[in-house]
Structures are given as structure tokens and as C-alpha cells.
Amino acid sequence: MQNKGVLFSLLAGLFLFQSCGINSNLMFRTPKGVKEVRDSIPLKPSAEYQISRDDKFTFMLYTNEGERIVNEMAGMNKEAIAKAEIEYVVRPDGKADLPILGSTLVAGFTVKQCEDTLAKLFEQKNGYNKPFVQVKLTNQRVIVFPGNGSTAKVIPLQNNNTTLMEAIALAGGIAERGKASKVKIMRVVNNVRTMYVVDLSKIENLQYADMIIQANDYIYIEPKEQVGQESLKIVAPIVSLVSSALVIITVLSTLK
The missing domain is CATH 3.30.1950.10 (wza like domain)
Incomplete structure (x- = not known):
């Protein structure tokens, strides 16, 4: 029994250690207490794009x-x-x-x-x-994360009036895991990258679908947290290890 207790303690510690990696691929999380910019969102560029280094x-x-x-x-x-x-x-x-x-x-x-x-x-x-x-x-582009990191795309801007909806469509649309209610547009304003949050899940926010995208914008559609699925990925190999260990302990106990 003492060996089993030690084994369970080690496995529990392993699970807690592995659980730190749950949803670790999520980016740009807004810290608690920090207000997101959901109003005063510029639907059109306030100024024309200026040529910069590496263009x-x-x-x-x-x-x-x-x-x-x-x-x-x-x-x-x-x-x-x-x-x-x-x-x-x-x-x-x-x-x-x-x-x-x-x-x-x-x-x-x-x-x-x-x-x-x-x-x-x-x-x-x-x-x-x-x-x-x-x-x-010739190198005007935006980067779109449609809600699943493995499907991120760099979208060339073919014209100066590409809308947010067009950019998302060119990236393949919002992924199954993506949250339409939390579309983050990160744009350089006065040499500082500013983040705007748009809710495209409601029809009353249809105006934001026509928001004009600017070169070098980042469009990040926040993915839904998958605690259950991520935990299952961690638990499955641990359960398998526990089962194997219990079989070995049981066999050893019968040999005594």
C-alpha cells in the first residue's frame, strides 16, 4: 500500500506539472481588470499609409x-x-x-x-x-489568425479598401474554435501598436465587418479555451501509466 501511495503521489504531481501547459498556445490574452477598446474603433484609416523601411x-x-x-x-x-x-x-x-x-x-x-x-x-x-x-x-499585407494557430495566413492586400470581412474570408473564415465575439485588430498608431476588439457575433455590429484594414495589421480571432479536451490529452497517457503500474504492482504482490 505504501508503494501505491508513493506511485499515486508521483502521478498526481506529474499531472499538475503537465496541466500548466493547458491552452498554452493562446496569445494576446487581456489581463483581468484591463478594459478592452470596443468603442471609438476607426472604420476608415485616419491617414494614408506612409512608406517605411523594408517596404x-x-x-x-x-x-x-x-x-x-x-x-x-x-x-x-x-x-x-x-x-x-x-x-x-x-x-x-x-x-x-x-x-x-x-x-x-x-x-x-x-x-x-x-x-x-x-x-x-x-x-x-x-x-x-x-x-x-x-x-x-508590392508588399502590403496583413496577418490573420482565424482561431486556430495552425491555419494562420499572411494575406496580401490587393487594394487599399480591403475590409475586415474580406481579410477573414481570404484566410478561410473563422475557425471552428474561434470566437466571433472577440476579434482583435492590432494596428500601429503613432508608432505604438494598439489593439481594438470587435464583436462580429451580433448583427448590430455589422458595421465593423466593413472596417478598412491597413497594411501590417494583425487580425487575431481569439480561440475558445478547451480545458476538457486539453486535460484529456494529459490524463490519457497518465491513466495508461497508472494502469500499467498497478498491473506490475499486483503481479509483484502475488509473487511474494
């Missing part, structure tokens, strides 16, 4: 305010012209190495400001006649 972009340059584009669209220019789009990367110092212009500051500009700046530089430094510049950011 990638392409640009096209035309003279005469883009007259060539109009001519090609109208079929006046029949020549097939290859337009290879080359990606340029914004370095940590905020500059990018561009053809002809060389190292050029682009960080901190919106896309429109960047287009205007490049057009001005090409006109002033290189004598291009009324240059027309088109800039396109």
Missing part, C-alpha cells in the same frame, strides 16, 4: 504627363513595348536605390507624395519633360 515598391515613368499611356490605350502606338516591373526596397535609412536618381529618400511619404517627389526629381535633375510617375507598393 517594396515599383514605379513607372512617362514623359509629357503620361501622354504615351493614353496613346497606347487609344491604339495609336502599335509597337509592343515591354514594361518590366522592378522591385525596389526601402533601406533602414529610409532611402531606395533608383535608376538615374540613385539613393533617394522615400520613407515617410504617402504613395501620392512619393509620385510627386520622384516626378519633380526626374524633371529637375534629368530634364524629363513633364514626367508622370506611377508608384505601386
